[in-house]
Amino acid sequence: MSSSPPNLAVDFAGVKLKNPLVAASGTFGYGVEYEGILDLSRLGGLVSKGLYMTPRDGNPTPRLAETPHGLLNAIGLQGVGVRAFARDVLPRLARHDTAVFVNVCGDSIDEYAEVAAVLEDAPGVAGLEINISCPNVKKGGLAFGNDPAMTHAVVAAVRKVTKRPLIPKLSPNVSDIATFARACADAGADGLSCINTLLGMAIDVETRRPKLAYGTGGLSGPAIRPVAVRMTWQVARAVKLPIFGIGGISCAADALEFLIAGATAVQIGTANFVDAGVYEKILTGLTDYLVRHGLTDIRQVVGTLEIPERT
Amino acid sequence: MSSSPPNLAVDFAGVKLKNPLVAASGTFGYGVEYEGILDLSRLGGLVSKGLYMTPRDGNPTPRLAETPHGLLNAIGLQGVGVRAFARDVLPRLARHDTAVFVNVCGDSIDEYAEVAAVLEDAPGVAGLEINISCPNVKKGGLAFGNDPAMTHAVVAAVRKVTKRPLIPKLSPNVSDIATFARACADAGADGLSCINTLLGMAIDVETRRPKLAYGTGGLSGPAIRPVAVRMTWQVARAVKLPIFGIGGISCAADALEFLIAGATAVQIGTANFVDAGVYEKILTGLTDYLVRHGLTDIRQVVGTLEIPERT
Amino acid sequence: MPTNRDVVLVDKQALGGPYFVLTFEHAEVATEGRAGQFVMIKAGQSAEPPLRRPFSILATDPAQGRFRLFVKAIGQGTRALCALQPGEPAQCLGPLGRPFTAPAADEEPLLVAGGYGIAPFLLMSHELRARGVTARVFYGGRTAAELQLREPFAAAGVPLVLSTDDGSLGFPGRVTGALEAHLDRGGDGRRPRLYACGPDPMLHAVAALAARRGLAAEVSLDPWMGCGVGTCLGCVVKIQGPEQERWKYRCACTEGPVFDATHVVWPGDATSAAAGAAR
């Protein structure tokens, strides 16, 4: 038995991640907001918030509401636009040793491809996460992610303009997520992000108005973890692509559920808002787990779920 | 202003409920288990656990697992069968002044119709809830509820053999629940139950085995409430039928969310396991709410959500 | 009749390590609770964990309307309960389940406990004492630190045989070893009747021992419980009565937790008659 610490590095669609912990889109800003609060080089990677061609205001407030162990959001993809991001943010992120993924949005198939094309020449981009699953914009978003043909069309269009690793982000608001995973694989995806938020609603009963300005929003946080783990497991059985498991992760055991279900790495979303120390805690926890189980490499746990067949 | 207490009675698909609180299927046994623990006559109604033609063992254990503010179950519809229920249980329930709904299951369209036919002559049945959405049985269940044509076929088949109020129970594991609501309405449903459990999974990371025997199960409890409220609101806008709002209700404010979203009444599931006093607490809370808001009738809150259109 | 109440913690004793004795006010449990029955309870303020937890009734005080639990804090639910301060509320439903069956006059009651499985046997000793019968209690654990509920037995003058796997206290070895030693010595001469409560493997061992020696035995099972009243169907165990062709899932909460040891189909066990039939 060697006493060197176990390996946490993984390869995700050709991108080297020094550990399997990646900050999820929309919950980590453009990354630079956390400079000084935590050491970005400790992260396996980060995903930028969603970017369109042009800047956007997003939705009116209130945009957030708490639910039991969950968070509803309807930010509406407020953002600076992909050009400002490439010009102002990417160079700052380049100072940190972490993989930068960009979350690509569009109101049309053309816009997705345009955003991807802008990023094709930008230095310091590890891969593109294609957001076909945002429930908080009027057109686009969810519509693309809830129809397998549209999903295929968006992914194929982006595939044409980029050589970068292409990672569609799946919507959980569907009957059979495996169908969507296969549509993405067929269209040339290199990996999958699983999952985005569940469409939800909360009502202030005193005013009889929704707690979010437009009524519905995306549900995230520990509440959705059982759904996200189930979908990760279904997707892992449906396609051979590497998967980012996402949904309600806030400790090492949570992350391990997704890895065991078949994810190669995980993304951490809502927990970023609660505790900037979450990465260090999970890294310690993963290492402890591997040592305790006599394992030397995090990849030894990926997809190891033992599940009896129904009789 | 009169000082008489506000009215809590509602009419659900022709069934008079003395208040809008109904015990949900599978969480209240056959009702008789709670005799002596609470006064069944205080309930607006109750729904029996799911019944097939024959007795069933259900799934192996473990069948339950806790998740953050949620409960996963994979009971697998253990039960005595509809004939034993009609013979042994219905007469006992007749002693209580509450509306008894029966949750009808089937492995085939024919079995659904057969179970309904057995109940057609049984006294003391207020209505039939058609369970097309159980995620915990190998065939049937979810399959019927996740395909609009199958949904239509099951409901139409049961419609042929019963004059009783017919209330299909919708699955939340679909892209567009409104489509299913309309399919039920077209097939002759008198009301809808919204929602059954979300398909989920939890993993014991120490053993790398699922926490439920077969891996997946149905997620219930406060965690799913935002999804259930959203779906209730979508269904209420899609069809004119009365709706049972279901999902994570454990206090008066929770129940009010569903009523305001458009439900005529609500069902209480997981909360039955935690607190047999939940009905009294909610009844008091509803009365207080109406008085505080100067309302005289619970029906005045149904479907009153004020929601701004997106600009 | 099981009664659902918001109760109040009136006293808390830390026994060392994760072990606590908690006293609550609940008139029905205090007057109607029998050895082997349990309550479903959760700490009042916490919405988490989502469900209540089952605990055997340790002792009752009908005069004061109080009962006691012996709780080992091991997870979220037990820790929340043991973190309660006197005066703070909990939600409690009880008494629940089927109690142990009383021994006949010519039987020697031998109470066999592992870990927190000792809880029902304090109440049982008192019940037997009230009928003029003295029980002998076998109380085993891995190590002395796990045998925290010794004092009240001593105080009541109940014969207590201790055992530890590591030999740090009492008989060195399994509690069934201590029991067999007693049986081998011929017991007190009456026909032995076994009552067991503790972890599954221990109960299984007691059942096997009883079958081998042809002794009557009751075991209190410890499955995970969601509701305590027969509606969640989470607590089912495979039970096969003597006249049944095949096992059936029975609710441990309503048809147990106490079962005849020969009726239990032990997991992975093909040697007992019942298990053989069940496969």
Added chain:
Amino acid sequence: MPTNRDVVLVDKQALGGPYFVLTFEHAEVATEGRAGQFVMIKAGQSAEPPLRRPFSILATDPAQGRFRLFVKAIGQGTRALCALQPGEPAQCLGPLGRPFTAPAADEEPLLVAGGYGIAPFLLMSHELRARGVTARVFYGGRTAAELQLREPFAAAGVPLVLSTDDGSLGFPGRVTGALEAHLDRGGDGRRPRLYACGPDPMLHAVAALAARRGLAAEVSLDPWMGCGVGTCLGCVVKIQGPEQERWKYRCACTEGPVFDATHVVWPGDATSAAAGAAR
């Protein structure tokens, strides 16, 4: 630099009703925190509510590495915080946000607070005192019971003008009424500069008053905050600077919570220049 720490409650003072003063250990907040800045904090044990809550820094003690909060317990998060016992942990990130701007030498700083909006002005009084400037503090509430943070101002000799809507203490009426009375008397002769913290309608009234009288004013806004560091975008407010054609959503957590009163586009307000342009 904002620093994330597991902190410990070292002292708790109940001031009456829902009001508490809590003292925590956190070196960076203690040494770097400025008036108007805030921390994001949650009681350590509770997983619920899901997010932290923002609180203005009430006072700092750089020598001991401690800071204080003045907390009104109104909901789940604040109640959990005020239920902490000394020695218990919390999670805290701070100091955060843009502080108030110091007044010029020829300006009279007038600090206008409603309810728990008083919190930043104790620290501010101390900061000004350290620079030889005495601030005048206007502290209003609906009733005397809402004005619980009087004693530390008195102890520090800071002039404190109280007001209550119901006239139960101090000036009868709105805090802006007390402020106007002072302004109408000519203040202390220097050019008045307003600083305000409290509920939105009060801030709006102060902004309107400042606009009417042509006074400089800063307001500390109180939107709901999810993260405190500019990433959740839950706290955005409509801000329109003098040279901007149109409002923009700005994060109150990083670009505020203190804003120039004339830059804030008040909800439903068409009278301010900014709001007019924004529609």
